Amino acid sequence: MITVKELTKRYARNTAVDHISFEVQKGQIVGFLGPNGAGKTTTMRMLTCFLPPTAGGATVAGFDVLEQPLEVKKRIGYLPESPPLYPEMETGEYLSFVGKLKGLSGAELGKQVDYVCERCAVADVKNKLLGKLSKGYRQRVGLAQAIIHNPDVLILDEPTAGLDPKQINETRELIKGLAGDHTIILSTHILPEVEQTCEQVIIINKGKLVATDSVHNLQNRARGAETVLVEIAGRNGSLEMVAVQSRLQQIAGVSRVQFKTSHGNRNVFEIESQKGFVRGDLARAVVEAGWDLNELRPAAMSLEEIFLQLTGSEAPTEQAATKGAQ
Amino acid sequence: MRNIWIIWRKEMNSYFVSPIAYLLLTMFGLIFGFFFWNALGYFALMGMESQMRGQMFPMNLNEQVIRPLLSNASVVGLFFIPMITMRLFAEEKRSGTMELLATSPIRDLEVILGKWFAAVTLYACMLLFTALNFAFLFKYGNPDWKPLAIGYLGLLLQAGGLLAIGTFISTLTKNQIIAGAATFGVCLLLWVLEWVSGYETATWAQVLAYMSVITHFESFAKGVLDTKDVIFYLTVIFLGLFFTARSMESLRWRS
Ligand SMILES: Nc1ncnc2c1ncn2[C@@H]1O[C@H](COP(=O)(O)OP(=O)(O)OP(=O)(O)O)[C@@H](O)[C@H]1O
Numbered sequence: 001m002i003t004v005k006e007l008t009k010r011y012a013r014n015t016a017v018d019h020i021s022f023e024v025q026k027g028q029i030v031g032f033l034g035p036n037g038a039g040k041t042t043t044m045r046m047l048t049c050f051l052p053p054t055a056g057g058a059t060v061a062g063f064d065v066l067e068q069p070l071e072v073k074k075r076i077g078y079l080p081e082s083p084p085l086y087p088e089m090e091t092g093e094y095l096s097f098v099g100k101l102k103g104l105s106g107a108e109l110g111k112q113v114d115y116v117c118e119r120c121a122v123a124d125v126k127n128k129l130l131g132k133l134s135k136g137y138r139q140r141v142g143l144a145q146a147i148i149h150n151p152d153v154l155i156l157d158e159p160t161a162g163l164d165p166k167q168i169n170e171t172r173e174l175i176k177g178l179a180g181d182h183t184i185i186l187s188t189h190i191l192p193e194v195e196q197t198c199e200q201v202i203i204i205n206k207g208k209l210v211a212t213d214s215v216h217n218l219q220n221r222a223r224g225a226e227t228v229l230v231e232i233a234g235r236n237g238s239l240e241m242v243a244v245q246s247r248l249q250q251i252a253g254v255s256r257v258q259f260k261t262s263h264g265n266r267n268v269f270e271i272e273s274q275k276g277f278v279r280g281d282l283a284r285a286v287v288e289a290g291w292d293l294n295e296l297r298p299a300a301m302s303l304e305e306i307f308l309q310l311t312g313s314e315a316p317t318e319q320a321a322t323k324g325a326q
Numbered sequence: 327m328r329n330i331w332i333i334w335r336k337e338m339n340s341y342f343v344s345p346i347a348y349l350l351l352t353m354f355g356l357i358f359g360f361f362f363w364n365a366l367g368y369f370a371l372m373g374m375e376s377q378m379r380g381q382m383f384p385m386n387l388n389e390q391v392i393r394p395l396l397s398n399a400s401v402v403g404l405f406f407i408p409m410i411t412m413r414l415f416a417e418e419k420r421s422g423t424m425e426l427l428a429t430s431p432i433r434d435l436e437v438i439l440g441k442w443f444a445a446v447t448l449y450a451c452m453l454l455f456t457a458l459n460f461a462f463l464f465k466y467g468n469p470d471w472k473p474l475a476i477g478y479l480g481l482l483l484q485a486g487g488l489l490a491i492g493t494f495i496s497t498l499t500k501n502q503i504i505a506g507a508a509t510f511g512v513c514l515l516l517w518v519l520e521w522v523s524g525y526e527t528a529t530w531a532q533v534l535a536y537m538s539v540i541t542h543f544e545s546f547a548k549g550v551l552d553t554k555d556v557i558f559y560l561t562v563i564f565l566g567l568f569f570t571a572r573s574m575e576s577l578r579w580r581s
């Protein structure tokens with residue numbers, strides 16, 4: 001659906017996007033991940049024909065962004081970084097204006113306006129001036145305007161920025177619900193968002209492509225092993241760290257046991273196992289030793305860590321700790 | 327075509343939702359009304375004087391009232407043009423809505439024409455306001471309507487050209503005030519250029535005077551439809567819109 005080849009954008013001083021290539025299949029949700037200034041917005045602007053690339057090219061829905069921009073624009077819904085709203089318009093009026101811009105008219109226009117108002121939960125501000133909406137509502141109206149013409153491709157630049165937690169979840173659900181019929185690229189620097197919403201992730205840093213893979217693969221790839229977090233408490237208050245460590249170490253398959261934190265007598269250990277399923281053995285070992293097993297959960301390596309590993313930016317304490325351990 | 331209409335509707339809406347349209351209409355109406363009643367008062371005085379002296383000066387509403395009034399209107403209009411055009415693109419660039427327009431399936435030219443037509447329409451509304459005064463003349467006198475119509479056509483053409491220039495300048499900045507001030511400067515310059523012909527007849531002076539929008543209004547004020555002057559204004563309109571289009575294009579390549 002989207003093919004990007006050697007896409008490059010140079011500004012006077014710097015190169016914002018540097019020879020990026022990737023592909024997005026129809027119906028996928030792709031997370032576009034990168035720290036501030038990575039070039040996410042710039043890439044999206046090139047895909048939406050807002051900016052022409054300096055070199056390379058891209059096709060959207062089979063049309064070249066440079067050769068047939070009008071055809072591309074017809075098939076794209078775009079939510080820019082800041083929602084493009086006219087403060088002097090009312091929500092309903094604005095949505096119908098955008099609908100007309102995108103080529104809707106008549107009964108269909110009315111139907112779509114009602115539909116997106118419903119879908120993006122802006123029906124209650126339909127007659128309010130956009131200039132008087134709160135940030136979250138502005139964002140929702142921005143999203144509503146992006147999907148009004150039911151586009152094949154949705155390009156969303158930080159769609160959940162400025163929303164409240166409930167709305168963030170609703171928006172993620174909405175985006176997931178849109179996938180299938182629509183191909184979606186969303187940019188974010190919130191990692192859980194990618195983990196929750198996207199199937200595919202494209203990581204860029206300083207304009208360069210760092211990784212592109214499915215979220216699942218990427219999590220596995222960064223560390224072949226499974227990591228489990230266990231929270232253990234001593235029965236009579238105190239707990240011998242060394243004893244715990246050595247006991248856990250004995251379990252078959254465990255390659256590393258590391259003490260993480262403790263709150264009072266509750267101690268959290270991070271256990272890395274070679275492969276396979278060690279959780280059962282772990283639980284039994286803890287209970288047999290007479291400790292309380294408060295919690296046992298898989299610490300699937302968060303994208304944050306993957307991201308830090310891949311982009312090689314200065315990692316906070318965790319990476320320093322890992323280095324120290326090595 | 328439909329897209330031009332959509333943009334036009336949106337622009338008209340935003341002119342008339344904000345106080346700007348009403349402000350411009352009222353101010354222009356007041357200033358023009360003042361000129362009108364002045365000219366009329368002066369005309370009446372002249373009429374009485376000539377009667378008292380027993381001479382029969384040919385009194386002519388068209389020559390003595392309408393013509394100077396049209397010239398005045400054309401100059402006053404120069405001051406209003408920047409206020410009409412300054413927001414056209416500057417505002418869209420500042421608020422980020424340019425990104426919406428530029429990523430919608432609509433051509434640059436359609437955006438430009440829609441906006442420019444809206445500006446011309448607002449100016450025409452201002453002129454319509456002044457036409458009320460002339461209605462008064464028709465009630466109590468019998469001026470010739472043709473020169474008046476030609477005069478109005480001239481005003482529209484002249485404004486069309488200046489509005490196109492203003493639209494172009496509005497694409498150059500995000501700041502409305504800068505766009506307005508620059509447009510005002512250009513309008514003023516295009517007016518005063520004509521003054522050089524007062525003391526100089528060299529070629530350069532003639533060229534400068536030729537470039538003045540006021541020079542070309544003379545014939546319209548007289549009620550004469552001069553093709554040369556029509557072509558001049560049409561050229562200004564074309565160039566203004568052409569540069570607007572180029573500017574919108576280069577905006578993307580540069581930014
Ligand atoms: N108009 C411009 N002129 C010059 N440089 C620019 C321009 N726009 C962006 N840049 C530069 O291009 C780089 C990429 O910017 P971009 O906005 O694409 O980052 P981003 O990934 O969207 O970041 P964020 O997460 O902060 O939104 C930055 O270094 C930025 O300074």
Ligand SMILES: [Mg+2]
Nearest residue numbers: 040041081157
């Ligand atoms: Mg960005």
